[in-house]
Amino acid sequence: MTWLAWRQLRAQLLVTGVAVAAVAVCLVVLGLQIRDGHHDAVARCGDACGQALRGFQSRFEGRLYLADALLVVTPALLGMFWGAPLIARELESGTHRLVWNQSVSRRRWLVVRLVVVTAAAAAVTGLFSVLLTWAASPFDAVAADRFTAVMFGTRNLAPVAYTCCGVVMGALLGLVLRRTVPAMALTALVFAAVQVAVPMTVRPHLAAPAHGSQVMTADTIRSLSFLGERADVEGLSAPNAWVVETSRLLTADGRTVDLDRYHGCLSGQFDVMAQCLAAMDLHVDVAYHPGDRYWRFQWLESLLYGAAALLLAALALWRIRAA
Amino acid sequence: MFTSALETEGLTRRYGRRTALDACTLRVPAGRVVGLVGPNGAGKSTLLQLACGLIAPTAGRVTVLGARPGTRLERVGFVAQDTPVYAALSVADHLRLGERLNPGWDAAFAQKRVAAIGLDPRQRAGRLSGGQRAQLALTVAAAKRPELLILDEPVAALDPLARDGFLRTLVESVTELGATAILSSHLLSDVERVCDHLIVLANGRVRLAGDVTALLDAHDQGSGAGPVRLEELVLSYLRGGVR
Numbered sequence: 066m067t068w069l070a071w072r073q074l075r076a077q078l079l080v081t082g083v084a085v086a087a088v089a090v091c092l093v094v095l096g097l098q099i100r101d102g103h104h105d106a107v108a109r110c111g112d113a114c115g116q117a118l119r120g121f122q123s124r125f126e127g128r129l130y131l132a133d134a135l136l137v138v139t140p141a142l143l144g145m146f147w148g149a150p151l152i153a154r155e156l157e158s159g160t161h162r163l164v165w166n167q168s169v170s171r172r173r174w175l176v177v178r179l180v181v182v183t184a185a186a187a188a189v190t191g192l193f194s195v196l197l198t199w200a201a202s203p204f205d206a207v208a209a210d211r212f213t214a215v216m217f218g219t220r221n222l223a224p225v226a227y228t229c230c231g232v233v234m235g236a237l238l239g240l241v242l243r244r245t246v247p248a249m250a251l252t253a254l255v256f257a258a259v260q261v262a263v264p265m266t267v268r269p270h271l272a273a274p275a276h277g278s279q280v281m282t283a284d285t286i287r288s289l290s291f292l293g294e295r296a297d298v299e300g301l302s303a304p305n306a307w308v309v310e311t312s313r314l315l316t317a318d319g320r321t322v323d324l325d326r327y328h329g330c331l332s333g334q335f336d337v338m339a340q341c342l343a344a345m346d347l348h349v350d351v352a353y354h355p356g357d358r359y360w361r362f363q364w365l366e367s368l369l370y371g372a373a374a375l376l377l378a379a380l381a382l383w384r385i386r387a388a
Numbered sequence: 389m390f391t392s393a394l395e396t397e398g399l400t401r402r403y404g405r406r407t408a409l410d411a412c413t414l415r416v417p418a419g420r421v422v423g424l425v426g427p428n429g430a431g432k433s434t435l436l437q438l439a440c441g442l443i444a445p446t447a448g449r450v451t452v453l454g455a456r457p458g459t460r461l462e463r464v465g466f467v468a469q470d471t472p473v474y475a476a477l478s479v480a481d482h483l484r485l486g487e488r489l490n491p492g493w494d495a496a497f498a499q500k501r502v503a504a505i506g507l508d509p510r511q512r513a514g515r516l517s518g519g520q521r522a523q524l525a526l527t528v529a530a531a532k533r534p535e536l537l538i539l540d541e542p543v544a545a546l547d548p549l550a551r552d553g554f555l556r557t558l559v560e561s562v563t564e565l566g567a568t569a570i571l572s573s574h575l576l577s578d579v580e581r582v583c584d585h586l587i588v589l590a591n592g593r594v595r596l597a598g599d600v601t602a603l604l605d606a607h608d609q610g611s612g613a614g615p616v617r618l619e620e621l622v623l624s625y626l627r628g629g630v631r
Contacts, residue, residue: 068488072481073474158475162468163525166440167489168461168532 066169070181077147078185085189089196092132096200099125103203118207125204132197133219139193140227141256143186148235149248151182152385156243175236175385179378183232190228194221212307212359214264222363226370231256233374237381263366269309271365274352279303281314283343287335296327298349305356312350314342322347393418393536393568394439398448401434408434410592411448416570416585418535420599421562423579424572425622426589432572433469435589436540439570440466453535462492465529465567469540471522475514479507482528490532497564498531505557519550523557530561537562539571543578555582576622586618588625596625 102121110117152175155161165171198220205211211220218224234256239248279285279301286292290300296314314322322345330341354362394416401409409431416422424432437443438450441458450456453463473482479502487493502509505523507516513524522542529537539558543551559582562569573579579586586603588596596603600618607621 066489069485072477072485076476159468159470159472160474162442162466163472163474163528164485164489165442166461166464166466166468166529167486168491169489170458170461 066174066177067181069164070178073178074147074182074185081189085192088132088135088193092193092196092200095125095128095132096196099200099203103207122204122207129201129204132200133215136190136193136197136219136224137215137260139190140224140231141253141260143189143228144231144235144252144256145249147182147186148232149239149252150245151178151232151236151239152381153239153243153245153248156239157245171385172382175382179233179236179381182236183229183374186228186232187225191225194219194224209304209356210302212305212354212356212362213302214268214307217268217307217362217366218260218264222367223370226367226374227260229374230259230370230377233377233381237377237384240381240384263369267369268362268366269354271362271369272354272358274309274354276350276352278315278348278350281343281347281349283339286339286342292331296322296324301349301351303351303353305359307354308351309354310352314347314349317346317348391418392416392451393420393453394570395451396435396438396448397450399435399438399445399450400447401431401438401443402446407592409438412589412592412594414587414594414597416568416587418568419566420568420585421559421583422568422570422585422587423576423583424570424587424589425576425579426572426574426595427626428574430574430589431592432574432589433540434592436466436538436570436572440464440538442466462490462532463535465532465534465537467522467525467529467537467539467542470545471518471525471542473513473516473521473524473528475512477513478509479511479513479516479524480509482513482524483509483531486528486531492533494531494533497533498527501527501531501557501561505553517550519546519553522546522550522554526554526557526561530565533565533567535565535567537565537567537569539569541572541574543573551578558582576619580618586622588622590626596622 102124106117106121107114152161155164164174201220205216205220210216218227231252235248235252238251238255239245242248242251285301288300288302289298292298298311298314301308301311314327316322326345327342330338330345332338333341392415395414397413399409399412400407412431412435424435426432434443438445439452439457441456441461453460457464474485477485483495483498483502486498487495502524505520505527507520507524513521516524522545526539526542529539542558543554546554555578558569558571571579571583583600585599586596587594598606603621604616604618607616
């Protein structure tokens with residue numbers, strides 16, 4: 066049975082293999098360039114290292130974003146092109162009536178095929194993730210943002226777990242819908258929804274966040290992405306940590322800043338505004354996950370997706386009896 | 389060896405509100421080549437898929453070689469309607485598939501059959517003609533050495549020459565295996581030549597069942613009008629003209 070599972074995957078494996086090899090070469094080249102760039106920036110910066118490192122970041126962030134984006138969609142692509150046709154194509158072409166009438170029960174058939182295809186998909190994503198994590202590591206050390214919502218899912222273990230879940234989800238949807246193309250479309254849709262929902266609703270609660278306060282200096286204010294009408298702020302970041310919740314701007318006695326004074330500062334140039342707000346001695350309360358929780362979160366989220374994959378596989382095994 | 393290859397009792401299968409098979413009770417003795425005949429939509433495919441466990445009954449009971457369908461996979465060979473094969477796999481790959489998935493696989497038998505049919509082992513199954521594809525599907529089903537071989541409309545899509553070749557292969561295989569075979573068709577003429585037991589289905593019900601010689605003899609004696617052809621007999625049952 067394992068032979069058949071491999072034989073049926075062979076064509077897809079060859080195509081994906083070529084793509085993966087090309088991506089791998091690009092990542093190795095990029096990783097070497099990043100190392101050179103980092104070495105150059107640090108070696109000759111003297112006492113203007115902040116400037117040199119910013120230059121280093123802007124030089125590589127475009128290419129790294131591209132690689133991140135590719136790794137973000139890889140689990141969904143594998144779920145669509147490897148997972149969804151796994152059962153649906155058999156049902157469509159009628160070959161299930163051939164293969165389910167050999168001396169292997171259809172459950173065993175499904176278990177072997179799921180294991181082989183999921184393992185191969187996990188290996189593909191794993192290789193991609195390992196290379197990207199390696200290539201980007203000097204950059205990530207400077208950016209100190211690997212815990213943020215997007216970066217978290219493109220490094221280390223998490224992409225592999227996403228892939229396992231995506232492939233099994235595709236297989237199950239193929240079994241339920243019995244047609245390949247609708248199963249592929251629905252897999253992409255559902256998986257994308259899950260990938261958006263989990264970082265927003267589930268991941269922040271994998272552990273109780275720590276609480277602290279952040280003094281709003283002019284530099285901090287300049288780094289924000291958003292200052293709202295009601296003194297609410299967004300885009301507060303801390304090195305290596307993941308900020309999940311930020312209060313409004315508070316005065317030293319813990320009350321929300323006087324909105325009239327706040328609006329008084331908002332007019333004018335951004336730089337002047339930052340100075341004006343900083344002079345008010347403001348702070349925000351933040352809920353955050355410190356950087357040392359990074360691996361705990363990687364494991365927890367991977368286990369979560371792994372468990373989801375097992376649950377979906379169990380559903381498929383239950384469902385295939387009556388197919 | 390069980391004395392009956394297939395037994396059903398009040399076997400019923402509904403698809404939504406449509407009843408495909410309606411309280412069907414029959415007993416197919418072992419060692420026969422059975423023709424299952426009836427018009428399109430009579431429930432032939434449903435009965436055969438129930439027998440090999442591809443679908444489950446709505447009501448009633450079905451026993452294959454003394455066991456529940458689907459539990460004795462290695463003892464039942466099935467050639468599905470339109471004889472599905474993997475288009476991307478070669479003929480040799482299909483034999484390898486059979487070998488890997490069946491403990492009782494008879495590689496020598498399979499090789500011999502493929503050679504006799506004249507199939508190129510390297511040929512991709514998607515490139516085979518309808519007749520060759522049917523022969524390949526039959527070879528895979530027969531080389532697992534089943535005790536019961538079930539074929540669902542195996543020759544419906546074949547031209548007369550391919551039909552003749554297929555039926556010859558079937559009879560040779562069944563004889564060599566000592567197996568029971570059930571093959572369905574909407575045309576009596578397809579199965580008449582090879583079967584010695586006949587089941588006639590219409591509208592999901594069994595209209596006639598028995599050994600061909602016994603059916604003909606009984607009819608001759610009953611009517612007193614001299615020998616009839618099997619075709620006339622079947623037609624009269626399908627029309628409901630004979631009670």
